[in-house]
Structure formats: C-alpha cells, structure tokens
Amino acid sequence: MALQPYASPVEKAWYWFLRIFCALVLLFLMLPVLVIIPLSFNGGSFLTYPLDGFSLRWYQEIFDPQGPWLAALKNSLIVAPFATLLSMVLGTLAAVGLNRADFPGKGLILALLISPMVVPLVIVAVGMYFFFAQVGLLNSYSGLILAHTVLGVPFVVITVNATLQGFDFNQMRAGASLGADPLTVFFKVVLPQILPGVASGGLFAFATSFDEVVVALFIASPAERTLPIQMFSGIRENISPAIAAMASIMIALAVLLLLVMEILRRRSERLKGEAAVS
C-alpha cells in the first residue's frame, strides 16, 4: 500500500492521516506498558514523574522473604503449573479425539469445551463458590487448580485443534502397521507434530492462571492468596511503587511469553512447510 507517485492531494492526506492515527493507537496500546517500568526504580514513594532518584528499594520490598509478595508468588507458582499441565493433557486428548472421527453431537461437544471462555468470570466464580463449599474444595489449592484448569482448557483445545487441521491421521495407521502400540504412535508420531499447538495452548493456560483474580477472590482463603489477588488488593488499598516493581516483573514475563509464542509459531509454520514440500 505504498503511496503512488500519481496520488492526488486528497489521497496523500488520507495516507498520512491513516499513518498518524495508527501511530497514536499504537502509542495508546504501549503507553501503560512503558510508563510503569521507570517508576518501579523511583527513589521516592510516589508514582509520579519526575523520578526522585534511582533506587531498587521497591524490588527489595517485593523479594522480602517475610513480605506478602513472595508468598503470593509462591502460591501462584504452585497453582499455575498444575492447572497448565492438567489443561494440556485433557485439552490435547479431547482435540485429538474430536479430529479423529465424526460422531454425533460433535458440534455440541465443541461448544461445551469452549464455553468457559464465554461465560462471565463472576458467574463461574459464584457457581464454584457455592459448589466447592458443598464438596469441601473451598479454600484449597486443589480447588484453585481445578478452577484454573477449567478456564485454561479451552485455549489448549482451540490451539491443538488448529494444528490438527492439516494433520494426516493415516500416519497413525502407518505407525500401527509397523508394530507400534497406540501410546508409542502418539508420543513418537503425533505429539512431535502437534507440539507447537500444545505448547502455545499451555502458555495461554499458564498466562490465564497467572492473571486470574475473580475466581480466586471467591474460592481462595488468605493462605492461598495468589499473585493477582495480592496485586488487586494492593491497587485497591494503596497503590505504591512496589506495585510498579511487581508490574515490571510481570511485563518482563509477558515479553518472555511473547518470544516463546513467536518461536512456536515459526516452528509450526516450518513443520507445515515441510509437510507441504514432502
């Protein structure tokens, strides 16, 4: 969409208007991410510019072994990996099953598997609050892990489903005819090819669990207080530079997630390209 040399003045004006408008939208998207990082190194205790000298005191506060932040981080690091693992196993199995054969009610089943993404979080939270109270899962790590698995699993189903669109299931038959049992076929033939989908779904599930406040607020007690809950109450009570420090760490995590996703995307494209060539 390069500007043609014969473009009329009106077209030129539109060309530049579109670019300036988009630059402003991109600035709007990036501003909150960029503005909070310098504030985390502020020497003073206010979240304003100009900065009051450079200091790492807010990072010290976060990594204080007696402080609330480290405990919350620990809880999140207990819950998120288990929820991710469970989502990946259940979601991958289901996606493979959905693509393996046609059976009645497939559309309905897919709608059910995706629905946790659509239902408002507060409804999931209230429902689980009532239900977990009845079955004794309230205020427990296992309850939180199960809840976050529900929220993460649709991402795995969707991404693995997408990777399986070009998958040739005859390869499974070929593997079986060469004497491999179904489990070996899955791990040696299917999994390596759908791995980018499984992994990116897992990343989505991890990010969901690591950023989930609403359900955790309802079903967790202070003992299972996760990082997002700690951030939420921090923002609500008194927004201090310690929050900016934690936010900067989480932005670093987002950069990492973005990088890994990009690597996975390239890998998946390469796999598809190879399949097309062969």
Added chain:
Amino acid sequence: MPRVMSATATEEVTGRALKKQLRQAERLKKIKALALVLPLVIFLLLVFVQPISTMLARSVDNSELMEVMPQTAAAISDWTGEGLPSEAVMAAFAEELQTSRRGGGLGRVGRRLNYEDPGFRGLLMRTLRRLPDEPAAAWQTVLPELDPAWGETSTWQAIQRAASPTTDRYWLAAVDRERSSSGEVQPVAEEQQVYLSVFERTLVIAGSVTLLCLLLGFPLAYLLATLPTGTSNLLMIFVLLPFWTSLLVRTASWIVLLQTGGVINGGLMGLGLIDEPLQLVFNRFGVLVAMVHILLPFMILPLYSVMKGISPSYQRAAISLGCHPFAAFWKVYVPQTISGVAAGTLLVFIMALGYYITPALVGGASDQMVSYYVAYYTNTTNNWGMAAALGSLLLVVTLVLYLVYHRLVNQQQLARS
C-alpha cells in the same frame, strides 16, 4: 458352471463380511475417538456445568423455612391466605420457633423473612423472648397479644410465600419487579428500582467499549494487513505485548497515568494547557479508557486475520473501472471485512459484558456493572438468591449473544460455500 457360481457366492460372502468388518472398524474408531474426548467432557460437567447449575438452582431456592420449620411450612401451605391461619399452623410455628433457636436455623429463617419485610428478624427475636412454653389460651389469641404483627394477615402471607420450595422473587427483583400481597407482579417502588438501570449501564458501557474498539482497531488492522510483512510483524509486537501483559498491570498503569497527580495531568499542566488537574479516573472516562485498552487486541486480531486474506485486486479493479478510491474502499473492501467485524465486535461485547475487576478498580460507584453486584451480594451481604438471579440473567444474555455469534459465523460459511 457350478464352479463359477460358487466362486461368486464366496465373493459375495467375503464382500459382505468385509463390509461388516469395515463397519465394525469404523464404529470402533468412533468409540476410540469419543473415549479421548470423554475425560474432558466429564471434567467440565463436574467442575464447570455442575457449579453453574448450582447457581441457577440457588436463584429460585426457597428452602430456608422448609428446612428449619418443616411442620409450619407444611401446615401453612393449605391456608387460603385470608384472615388468619388455623390454630394448627400457629401451634406448629410457635413450637418450631422455639426449636429453631438451636443450630442456627433461626438466623437463616430471619434473613429469608427479612427479604419479605425488613423488620421480620426483629419480630421473630422479640416474639421468641416473650414466648411461653405452654400457652395460657389458644395460640391464635396468644401470639397477637405478644406482638400485634401476628394478628395481621400480611405477616402470615409473608411466611406462606417463604414456605414454598421455590420462589421467583429473586428473578423478579433482578428486573425491579415484586409480587403484591395479592400475588400479582408489579414494579417495585421507584426509589428501590436499581437493577434495570444496572443492566442498562452494563449494556451501554459494553456497547461504547465495543464501538471505540472498532473505531480504533479497524484502521490499525487495515494498515497492518496492507504493510509489508516485515514491518507489520514488527508493529504487531505493539499489539501483542499489551495483550500478553497482565490485566492488573495494565489497570494499575492506567491509574498511575490518569490519577490527579498522575503522568497525564502532570504533563498537561506542565505544558500549560490546563490550570488544575482533570478528573480522569474513578469515573466513566477511566473505565472506558482502561477497558478499551484491554479489549482492543481482541478486536484487532480477528480483523487482521480476515483483512490479511483479502486480495487488493478487487479494489484496484473497481478503481480502474472508474470508481472513486473512497467509494471503492467502502463498497468493495469493507463488505469483505464484515465477517471479521462481526467476530471482533461480538467477541469484545461479550467479554465486556462480564467485566468486574477493571470497573471495580478504575470506576466510581455509578460505573459498576452487573458482575459487581453479583460479587457484592455473594461476599458482602450473603444474599445468595439475589446474587444467583442477577448472575443467571447475565448468563442468559451472554449465551443468547454467543448463539447469535455462532449463527452469524455459520451462515457466513454457508453463504461462502
């Protein structure tokens, strides 16, 4: 001849056997596939569908009185609702009022009856303190002497309403309706009407956010889709990094940016554009800014993927045939993006409807959406029936929209094929 015949016969037999085998193999394949899906289906039925059903059941649940005062509930259900209930009803009530003191049942019944009339819990406590073990006369004369409220038909009608196994009062209350003493549905008093305006506000906020996302997202997606791949991939990072950044981080950032002593006010005052700080956060403006920021990638990504697949040739053809470039854009390009626009707007709208955290942090009291009230009734006032009814209504609205979305997408696919 017989040899040939027998050969075809064998062929027929093996053919039939093969078909049968094939059918069996196909069925086995289906069963195996289903077996792979089943664990997740069962998991979701247990941990997702069951909890939501529990909530739906709560929204019509009226079991408090039946569980704490079973005999009163059974006896009063036969009452016609005129005059005063029979001696049997009153005797059962007096006895069960005594027994309900043990085991915390009285608190539950008191809370339930308070929804009928805010003074009911006090009435129960007062009556219980003066209640004799053995009545001097019939309970029908003793109870009204203890408190004149027991001589009024409306008091007993309230108990009767609380004695049925299910109730529609929470659902009616969620749309600002109630039942009159004669049982007809009527609007609640004007000063008590809350929820319809909360639902309206929720729709208005979600609608504004969706519209703003479309206005900001469409041009950006268009530019990204038409730029060379290298440049657009680079600019895509600006969309994807906020997308991967925690919602709480972004909300906190907006507070830092927008608050009275914040970065934007500081900048504007430093430039001399304003003399005193503007109120940019803890109001509707702040809610819209933060929500648009969080939901914008969900608009851009589907638009981008649709626009990426649109060939520029059609637009060029239209222009070469004498169409004005703007008309070509509007009449040739935009219609091809409709599926992306529909997907993006419905996705953003559905997500915005259920928002709770962002309005709670950057909004004022008059910017809270339905989710806030669901959370409030669950955690703060323990009015679970009300929380469940509001939540159920929100769920119904969301699912209807989701269905529309599905229909829309399917129809487009049909039209294309």
